[in-house]
Amino acid sequence: MRPGLWLAVGLILLFSLFPFYWAIVSSLETGTALFDADLLPSGATLRNYGEIFAAQPFGRNILNSLLVAGGTVALALTLAVGAAYALGRVAFRGRGLLLMVILAVSMFPQVAVLSGLFELIAALGLYNSLWALIFSYMIFTLPFSVWVLTVFMRDLPREIEEAAIIDGAGSFTVVTRIFLPLMAPALASTGLLAFLVAWNEFLFALTFTLSDKVRTVPVAIALISGQSQYEIPWGHMMAASVTVTLPLILLVLLFQRRIVSGLTAGAVKG
């Protein structure tokens, strides 16, 4: 049993980690070294990393992604806390149905709102701006945040809140002074997941932005191209990939428990 288990663990590790390891190896190679399939980098150099920041506005792209993902998280969480309070605490008719509708919106095929959203964004004068992305990302981050926060909110004991109300606290005070501190872990989980989703989004970012300066990282990486069709700069691409992925992996490793609890909250308890 034991050797079998270790073999399985080894295979799982190889399967999970090799592709990223290979991207790191390739990102450190230039010229012909890149084209040898050696498992260790030959003639390792950081030249690719220097070039993506010098030849392309890659730093700008990273800043854009940070702004969009940060803005999305801030807006989605602010709205979701209030909604989760209403859905988790205030009993009203049609609450269950409303929750299902909200969940359905998050599973919606993005392409179904693409043309309508494009028109709306153009009409608001947001086309080719970061606001267009923050605005459109509400469609998947908001329902998901509401859902997870509602599940967490339901699990909080009612007594605390009742005690506050008896002491004369209004509902706004209850939300901001009692629920927010208690929900800090849940907010962290939800915020992290929403950040990752916004950071990774591609379809809206590709469609609603046009110029290099407002592009986010996924679009920038997808559109990296060489002098000609036959000369794809794989080294640059891998360097860019590693640059944007390394912080994410550190984030995931650090907050592993938070992320897992956020991911499973909806599925296991809901």
Add this chain to the structure above:
Amino acid sequence: MYLAPTLLVLAVVGGWPLARTIWFSLSDAYLGRAAEASFIGLDNYLLLAGDGEWWGAVWNTVVFAACSVTLETVLGIGIALVLNARFTGRGLVRAAVLVPWAIPLVVSAKMWAWMFNDLYGVINAGLAGLGLIDGPVAWLADPDLAMAAVVMTDVWKTTPFMAILVLAGLQMIPDDIYEAARVDGVHPVKVFFRITLPLVWPVLLVAVIFRTLDALRVFDLIYVMTSNSRDTASMSVFARQQMVNFGDLGYGSAASVLIVLIVGLVTVLWLMAGRVRLGAEGGR
């Protein structure tokens, strides 16, 4: 009162655009001059019904969803079972399994496209080294192989999600049940099918539904790995190409509406199938 802002935002970013998409699908709207579009009834849908390229995209999407969801469910259960066993360094392995999940889809697509590169890719080099192939295989150019490559990348990227959900389900099963089965000398395979699987079934079903819906609307992966190629284009790729590249807002919107209907239909079918199975398990 607390709910109003959320509902308003969702109506603006979700409800209104969807309503516009449905209207466009019934009109001859073109990109840039949508205002002067006129109502043409179901013409777009009738045209779609006879469009081989659209049906090709539907077929590609179904094949992609069926293959990748099946593979990642099986692999996910396997990985979850291994991670549920007790061994030293389990926490580290669990963290490592999450790595593909954390990598942006576009980055995954590029990484695998590089690994699948016909001339310099590590996969061809590895297969040639093992003597399994004679010459370079053009993974992303050959229609069937391109689909296999895309499915492989998706399986790699999303198996962690499956494994984590199944693992959460496994951890809710009390140890006593396994203890009882061990005392009774029940074969491990039988334990898996008669105890483990029925008990994680509800969680598994949710995970499979999530993944199926996600796979049916696939865009990034296929767009990045094989561009607008007909051989692998998914429904979403087709719809976006019609709307953005060809400017045919009406036609692309009609395709989008059909995608919503197909996804909705599949969800209902899954829920019904799941309930029936659950009933059967409960009856035993």
